[in-house]
Amino acid sequence: MQSISQPIADILELSRWAPSGDNEQPWRFEIVDEHHLIIHASIKGGHGVYDLDGCSSQIALGALLETLTIAANKHGMRTSYSSGTHSDYFVELIEDMQIQPDPLWEYIQKRSVQRRTLQRTPLTDEQKQILQNSVGEFYTLRWFEGGVRWDFAKLMYNNAKLRLTLPEAYLVHRDIIQWNARFSDDRVPDQALGLDKMTLKLMRWVMTSWQRVNFFNTYLLGHLIPRIEMDLLPGLFCAAHFAITSDKAPESIDDYIKAGRAIQRFWLTATSLELQLQPEMTPLIFSRYVRQGRTFSELPCAVDTATKLANSLSGILQHELVENTVFLGRIGNGAAATSRSKRLSIKKLVRVSSESQQTY
Numbered sequence: 001m002q003s004i005s006q007p008i009a010d011i012l013e014l015s016r017w018a019p020s021g022d023n024e025q026p027w028r029f030e031i032v033d034e035h036h037l038i039i040h041a042s043i044k045g046g047h048g049v050y051d052l053d054g055c056s057s058q059i060a061l062g063a064l065l066e067t068l069t070i071a072a073n074k075h076g077m078r079t080s081y082s083s084g085t086h087s088d089y090f091v092e093l094i095e096d097m098q099i100q101p102d103p104l105w106e107y108i109q110k111r112s113v114q115r116r117t118l119q120r121t122p123l124t125d126e127q128k129q130i131l132q133n134s135v136g137e138f139y140t141l142r143w144f145e146g147g148v149r150w151d152f153a154k155l156m157y158n159n160a161k162l163r164l165t166l167p168e169a170y171l172v173h174r175d176i177i178q179w180n181a182r183f184s185d186d187r188v189p190d191q192a193l194g195l196d197k198m199t200l201k202l203m204r205w206v207m208t209s210w211q212r213v214n215f216f217n218t219y220l221l222g223h224l225i226p227r228i229e230m231d232l233l234p235g236l237f238c239a240a241h242f243a244i245t246s247d248k249a250p251e252s253i254d255d256y257i258k259a260g261r262a263i264q265r266f267w268l269t270a271t272s273l274e275l276q277l278q279p280e281m282t283p284l285i286f287s288r289y290v291r292q293g294r295t296f297s298e299l300p301c302a303v304d305t306a307t308k309l310a311n312s313l314s315g316i317l318q319h320e321l322v323e324n325t326v327f328l329g330r331i332g333n334g335a336a337a338t339s340r341s342k343r344l345s346i347k348k349l350v351r352v353s354s355e356s357q358q359t360y
Helices: 008-015 052-074 103-107 125-135 148-165 167-176 197-206 210-219 224-236 253-272 282-291 302-317
Strands: 027-033 036-041 077-083 088-095 139-144 240-246 275-279 325-333 350-352
Touching (some): 052 088, 052 103, 139 148, 139 253, 148 167, 148 282, 167 210, 253 325
């Protein structure tokens, strides 16, 4: 079995570390030749209740394209992208002697999600300016610090009740958690969830079936401790919560892909500053369901609960900026995650085109 030729093998080895919701990795690579490849992306939705219209997958694809560009620059190449069906993206790697390596390349594999508590030490003005510069002129960072942390923590705590009591969300959680694991190639290891050992042990037993989950939630407040450990305490113990807003509300697939590219540069820059980060996207997703009048659950009370949460989010962000917001998260100094999602191997992600003379 021959290896993929260099440097495309090294470029893809770095690129595969791009982030995606629940470590879905909704893409596969097809190598045409040494300078051309096709990204087969699954960005039309269908990845569960958290991927409304595929927007989350489109943001992830943007992060992948930005990561691939950074990886290519490291090898003296620039990238050119074109799309066919908005599912297949054609990539050309163009040698350019004037290209300088992007310093963010060395943080691609170090970037991770930290779901545990962080230090409350405020970010400096210099750190904020560097992070603002990272997202470019079409995006603005808004910071929520001090007492507003409580508003965000309470929002995430209330949002978690909806998230943990929806049968549709249970199906996602059941499939994406890898139990008794510190690392996972294609899911989220349970040790990365931010829960203590006893809570994890109980949750693993409860999540065997929806009937068991529903019983514990209804009669034993089974969602209470996870909400405190995964949402309330981390929401209070961080430097700040933040929002990345676009100069216009995203509407097209290209809009979400561009947002994903900016988000990845922000995340890598935060990593370079030794800051830890956790996305807080589900309030945005549910508020979009509410704005569009879309049904997302068989539970009759779900829409009313989501509407209250959407109103809370609007109060924090200011109503006119909610639709322009492409990313929410919390950030701060702290230890790097000791448990994390990894990625599928190149062998599983790549195939060589039949048009090519190479075999993998």
